[in-house]
Amino acid sequence: MFNLTDEDFKTLVTYVQKNFGINLSQKRILIEGRLTNMLKDRGIASFHDYLNIVFNDKSGKEINELLNKLTTNHTFFLREQEHFDYLREVVLPYMEKTCKNNEIRIWSAACSSGQEAYTIAMVIDEYFGSNKGKWDTTILATDISYDMLAKGQAATYPEATLEEVPEAWAKKYFKKNGDGTVTVVDKIKKEVIFKPFNLMDKFPFRKPFDIIFCRNVMIYFDAPTKVGLVNRFYDVTRDGGYFFIGHSETINKNEAKFNYLKPAMYRRGGD
Ligand SMILES: C[S@@+](CC[C@H](N)C(=O)[O-])C[C@H]1O[C@@H](n2cnc3c(N)ncnc32)[C@H](O)[C@@H]1O
Numbered sequence: 001m002f003n004l005t006d007e008d009f010k011t012l013v014t015y016v017q018k019n020f021g022i023n024l025s026q027k028r029i030l031i032e033g034r035l036t037n038m039l040k041d042r043g044i045a046s047f048h049d050y051l052n053i054v055f056n057d058k059s060g061k062e063i064n065e066l067l068n069k070l071t072t073n074h075t076f077f078l079r080e081q082e083h084f085d086y087l088r089e090v091v092l093p094y095m096e097k098t099c100k101n102n103e104i105r106i107w108s109a110a111c112s113s114g115q116e117a118y119t120i121a122m123v124i125d126e127y128f129g130s131n132k133g134k135w136d137t138t139i140l141a142t143d144i145s146y147d148m149l150a151k152g153q154a155a156t157y158p159e160a161t162l163e164e165v166p167e168a169w170a171k172k173y174f175k176k177n178g179d180g181t182v183t184v185v186d187k188i189k190k191e192v193i194f195k196p197f198n199l200m201d202k203f204p205f206r207k208p209f210d211i212i213f214c215r216n217v218m219i220y221f222d223a224p225t226k227v228g229l230v231n232r233f234y235d236v237t238r239d240g241g242y243f244f245i246g247h248s249e250t251i252n253k254n255e256a257k258f259n260y261l262k263p264a265m266y267r268r269g270g271d
Contacts, residue, residue, distance in 0.1 A: 001036045004028060004047045012051060019063075020144065021200045021225040022071060034069045064146055071220055073148050075112040077119050077164040080215065083244050084123050086265060087211070091242050092127045095210055098240060103136040105209045109199060109233075110217035111141035114152025114192060115164075118184050120213070121191040122165075122173050142197035149194045155184035199229060208238040215264075216246035227255045234258055239269040 004012070012031070013024045024031065035050070044050045054062040078084060095104045104124075108117040117139045124137050143149050159180050162170040174182040183189075199217070212233055218226050233243055234257045243258050243266040245251065251258070251266065258266035 001032055002039055002047055004032055008047050008051055015055070016067070017222070019200060020067065020198060021229070022067070022220040023222040023225075024070065027070065031070060035066070038069065064144070068145055068147060073112045073145060075115045075216070077115045077161060079116065079119075080247055080264070083213070083265065084119060086262070087120065088123050088127055091211060092124065094240070099210060102134055104211065105207060106137065106139045106211045107209045107213070108139055108141040109197075109212060109214040111143050111152060111194070112145070112148045114141055114155060114194065115157075116213055116215065117141035117152070117192045118155065118188055121188045122169055124191070125188060137191065139192045141192050141194050144196065144198045146196060149196060152192070153194045155189045156181050203232055203236050205236050208236050208241065210238055210241045212237055212241070213244045215244060216249070218245060218249050223252075227252065230256050230258070234268060237268040241268050243267065
């Protein structure tokens, strides 16, 4: 296995922390373990040489690949189902009553390969039923990983994915491709727009969101980064809007402006 020198390790940790908010300071062994084979395959002699390649690559491809190796993109349909039950039972009825121009603005931040955003779209489709056509509920799905965004955009997953969803969803929201994969049907697919976005960057939104999902990414961020990010989410949430985080994540109640509702569910103001 290749080893990182103290200096190279520090340089990498500082760079990733500063640019992506991801805290790798306790991950030295993981970095060495996950990257050694790749360095060998590519004939790169040391971590020092590799970091030079990464830092000099203006395309962003190298850093992207490095982050892909060090973070997990793990996700699945209906992950943390409590959120989707709450969406259907509480959030959507509230939005139906209060949203102007029949528009509900939704953001799946750190969407990975899209299952979270498509789950939201399926819940919405069922909720509005034949009235769905009167509503604009396009979901913005963002991630830093171009690979994951491409997978989300393709909306094609292994057939075993069907085990993650109720039988009725498997029938109406997926089509089998006959090669061991399934693809999300067009009417759901067109509800999600995928865009690359680094959560450390300034938020470019003009209009606030009604619902934001930012789940299972803040675990990588250190406390100050997390607090800053949650407050930026707050700033782009409309009054009465909802904010969902992963169940294994926490927000310090004293530092967050969101009101706590239930584990991993928050709200800006509200009635
Ligand atoms: C474990 S997945 C979460 C997927 C989904 N939200 C869920 O809960 O199932 C974490 C995702 O966060 C993305 N990510 C990590 N750092 C990020 C950053 N600074 N900005 C945007 N996305 C980031 C990773 O690329 C990865 O796809």
